[in-house]
Amino acid sequence: MRRLSILGATGSVGTSTLDLVARHRDRFSLEAVTANGDAAGLARIALDYGARFAAVADEAAYPALREALAGSGIEAAAGPSAVAAAGARPADMVVAAISGAAGVEPVLAAIGQGTTVALANKESLVAAGALVMGAARARGVAILPVDSEHNAVFQALAGSRMEDVETVWITASGGPFRTWDAAAIAAARPEDALKHPNYAMGAKVTVDSAGLMNKGLELIEAHHLFSLPPERLKALIHPQQVVHGMVGYRDGSIVAQLGAADMRVPIAHCLGFPERIDGPSRRLDFAAIATLTFEEPDLVRFPALRLAIEAMTAGGRAPTVLNAANEVAVEAFLAGSIGFAAIAPLVEAVLAEEGVGPAPATLDDLWLIDHAARHRARATMLNARAAAS
Structure with a gap:
């Protein structure tokens, strides 16, 4: 039985994680769950899965959470410090799925306790990569990548020496504006940017994906996760999103990880690691897929990716x-x-x-x-x- 804490339990990664936990109740239990302000949703999760601790970041949501959990024996708390405390609770693994820089402190709290971190909060490494990875090395804590691209690279690196790595590619769908011209992109409305072609995600990451900023943030994350110099990290547009990441080696070999565009694939890999657990995602039918295509990203139409690459290099x-x-x-x-x-x-x-x-x-x-x-x-x-x- 592996005990989990899920930071950001009501978001897309959190709900995908809970789907896997529900399918493997004999293997996983919950210690702590957090949300930003959805007290009702968080309370339902805590009650359904028997968590011991639940915290909302928004203190205004605390009365609703406390009332919903009254008499359950589940401890309720609120505020950023309470979310960080959730990360420090006794658990075998913390699934870090809080969006934005707000996720850094809970991740560091988990590392401080020596807890394995399944990291879906890329901003922790973008904003504080040296700090977070330095703390993880000092405590001997494993950081398992949940983002589909980084998890793909992690799998493609298995059993290989980092000094043999020549290039790492992370892929992107290209977002809803992949075929739009610059004038159309400039006129895009929020509802246009929120139409991701393959994934259902939170608003912030979906907008980032539309402008390819998300891919730039993921390059920075990969730089810290795998200790690779910027010049060995590349982004590649792949509209089908079947290939999620590739590693090219010095002998000319390229190892790729393929799978359905379903976050439960990388999450399941992290939850079971170093073993594998059964996952419900669609299996690939290569005859039906038929064609896989790749394109270089356009840094003129999508300048956010250029900025991220420049920041990573600087x-x-x-x-x-x-x-x-x-x-x-x-x-x-x-x-x-x-x-x-x-x-x-x-x-x-x-x-x-x-x-x-x-x-x-x-x-x-x-x-x-x-x-x-x-x-x-x-x-x-x-x-x-x-x-x-």
């Missing part, structure tokens, strides 16, 4: 600033405050002002850099509106 605090500015920009786009084409220029402007300096070495460093970048992004938007009026 290192230091640049990825932290990139992540913070992008979170502000995407939030503004979803709120209708800026257009889609304004996301990348806003991020680039903030990088120019805030992106030079050392990487965060502590959580305090991280929040100082993060908050400065967010402040700069909001001020830049205000100045742009004032100049336009």
Whole structure:
């Protein structure tokens, strides 16, 4: 019996994880679950799966959570510190599926307890890659990648030496705007950006995918996960999303991982690792698929990917600033405050002002850099509106 804590239990990765847990109740139980503000949904999960601890990040949702769990014996809590405490609960594995930089502290809390982390929160490594991976190495903690692309690379690397790796490719569908021209992309509305062709995901990651920023963040994540230099990491457009990642070796061999576009595949791999567990995802029918196609990403129509690659190459605090500015920009786009084409220029402007300096070495460093970048992004938007009026 493997005891799990799921951070972000009501999101897409969390619900996919719970689907697998429900199919293997003889193998998994829950210690702690968290959500941002969905108290009712979190309470249902905690009760259905017998969790011992449930926490909402939004303190305004605490009364509803406390009432829903009254008399159950399940401890309820609220606030960012409570979510971090969930990561530190006694468990065999923490599934880290909180979106954004808010996921960093709970991941570090889990590492501090020596708990294996199944990582779906790419921003933890984008914003604080050196800090998180350094802590994991110091504690001897395994970080298992849940993102389908990184899990694919992880599987393709099995049994091989890193010094034999020549190139790692992570694939992208190309998003809903893959065939759109620049003018159409610039006029895109939030509802257009939220139409991912293959996956059902949260709003922020779906918008990131539409602009290929998500693929840039994943390159930075891969840089830290696999300790590979930026020049060995490549993004590749693959609309069918059957091949999720590939590793090219010095002898000319390329090893790829293939599977259905279903997050339960990489999650199942992490939950069972180093064994395999039964998964419910659709099995590939290669005769039906017939054709697999690949394209180089267009960095002109999708400048966000270029910015992420530049930030990864620059290192230091640049990825932290990139992540913070992008979170502000995407939030503004979803709120209708800026257009889609304004996301990348806003991020680039903030990088120019805030992106030079050392990487965060502590959580305090991280929040100082993060908050400065967010402040700069909001001020830049205000100045742009004032100049336009």
